[in-house]
């Protein structure tokens with residue numbers, strides 16, 4: 001008999017409609033070529049979307065969280081942050097130049113990239129984001145310094 005029934009689509013098909021597959025007793029794959037193709041395409045589409053959306057929602061959830069806590073922190077400490085920024089820029093007029101060179105400040109790109117990996121799990125981290133992180137940490141450190149000064 002040169003025909004075989006595909007259990008997936010229930011069609012009786014000529015054996016050439018099945019892939020060669022040594023694993024099975026008849027030397028033919030379980031499903032017909034058409035079903036195999038369809039199933040792989042569906043599986044790929046489903047898994048691809050699932051991975052994408054999982055990563056997507058994870059990122060979004062974190063971005064929201066960070067944005068919220070950052071905004072709240074800023075609201076609660078606005079005067080101090082702004083005053084500290086102004087004072088710091090006054091004291092460090094050449095900040096943007098030293099910043100450009102990177103190495104003169106302890107917050108190296110490598111360190112910042114590691115921190116930013118949480119928000120950018122895959123691919124290149126944009127340089128603008130590294131710069132922003134740098135400025136943020138610098139500001140936080142300065143605020144902490146100022147607060148310590150006030151307490152002593």
Ligand SMILES: [Zn+2]
Pocket residue numbers: 006007008009010011031032033034035036
């Ligand atoms: Zn089939």
